[in-house]
Amino acid sequence: MKKLLLLTTGGTIASRPTQDGLVPGMDGAGLAARLSAVAENYELTIRDILCMDSSNIQPEEWQLIARAVYDARDGFDGVVLTHGTDTMGYTASILSFFLRGITIPVVLTGAQLPIEHPLTDALENVRTAFAMAASAAAGVFVAFDRKVILGCRAVKTRTTGFDAFESVNWPLAATVDAGGLHVCPGALPPAAPALTQLDDRLCRDVFLIKLTPGLNPEIFDMLLSMHYRGVVIEAFGAGGLHFIRRDLIAKLHAAAQAGMAVVVCSQCLYERSDFSIYETGKKALEQGVIQGWDMTTEAAVTKLMWALGRTEDAAQVRALFRESLCGEVTAELE
Incomplete structure (x- = not known):
């Protein structure tokens, strides 16, 4: 079985209702309990790195996430990152630059409804993310609504619809249908030297x-x-x-x-x-x-x-x- 790492950061997928509205409150163990059927085909390791609404994820968190992926890159076949949808496009884009040349798939996903909701889209999104993470297609991607989008081309275009993200000016990196996961080689990142040292410098101004x-x-x-x-x-x-x-x-x-x-x-x-x-x-x-x-x-x-x-x-x-x-x-x- 492919060895996958699931990194959790909070977001709607891990949120629970409170008197102040939905708040991220479920850790990786809680997610894993609801993902058992989805994860049974993989050797899965789960690590919690953040527990935040993605509106609060900023450059400091981008660097932390990049470091977590970089440090784990040699021990896993792929990495899945659960993340709130509101700023997922920004995180996916900056990770595309930070992790350029990474030799494994890094797949961001989340949900429009919490994983505990009876109508949640979380299970399908995570299932697609796991499949892409196990595909050996190197790069940074977003998996949502049975589609996989190159990370630097993903844009959130809907606030409530399950098809929340679109691939803008670029073909889908992969799709899912009854035949399984279909990766489009022409939509993968261009070849780059293998990532051997993380350089996460950026300018916030x-x-x-x-x-x-x-x-x-x-x-x-x-x-x-x-x-x-x-x-x-x-x-x-x-x-x-x-x-x-x-x-x-x-x-x-x-x-x-x-x-x-x-x-x-x-x-x-x-x-x-x-x-x-x-x-x-x-x-x-x-x-x-x-x-x-x-x-x-x-x-x-x-x-x-x-x-x-x-x-x-x-x-x-x-x-x-x-x-x-x-x-x-x-x-x-x-």
């Missing part, structure tokens, strides 16, 4: 802005005064930024001159941004903005945090964003 018509450009002055080193902007359409009356382009130039890394992607969930199409985009490129292409917002934010944790050199950050490190950007778009 990254801000996300969703552009709205009439946004005051002085927000960039505020971010600079707060010592933010990077910003990700969700621009209009393929990359529109206004510069009439409220000149965002000039402020982006000032921010870049001051050493801030600016990544711009699209507010549209699907397809790519491309700043070579319109005048506004070309002006932005002239001021040094970095294209996000078809990256998810979660991947753009975490990649920028990861990149700025390694270098303060703007050219090096730009070079990292031109490269697909773990499948986060479609290579032919670069």
Whole structure:
């Protein structure tokens, strides 16, 4: 039997009702008692590393989780991480960068209803996660609703539906049907040197802005005064930024001159941004903005945090964003 490690962090899957609402309150032993039928085909080890609502999982927890996976990588065939759904996309993305080159599957999963609920989706999600973790398909993934998504392409798109996650601008890494688990080799992460040392440095001073018509450009002055080193902007359409009356382009130039890394992607969930199409985009490129292409917002934010944790050199950050490190950007778009 394949040796799997189940790491628990809390989330809805492990929550119980209280007078204050659902609160994570079940440890790994409690989960295991309800997973006996799901886990019987594996040699399963369970370790509790956190017990948190995923809204409270932040960069410090990302580093702790990455270390737990890294330290266990040689003793198991695969790792499954139970996690709350709200920030699962961010955790999956940053783990994709931290654990690039890992030689086993690392699969995040959770549930929209607690595992103790009679209608829970937890058992199906964990069953899929176990199958993917035992598949020998190396990389970081999200398993939900009988689908497996590359970690840096997973986005939560529904608040209550069991099909809570979608694979954005990327084929599914695997699917489940009556024939079992079907892995799509073309959707797996690109080849990378085997992970031999964990480097979990990151920069927490990254801000996300969703552009709205009439946004005051002085927000960039505020971010600079707060010592933010990077910003990700969700621009209009393929990359529109206004510069009439409220000149965002000039402020982006000032921010870049001051050493801030600016990544711009699209507010549209699907397809790519491309700043070579319109005048506004070309002006932005002239001021040094970095294209996000078809990256998810979660991947753009975490990649920028990861990149700025390694270098303060703007050219090096730009070079990292031109490269697909773990499948986060479609290579032919670069």
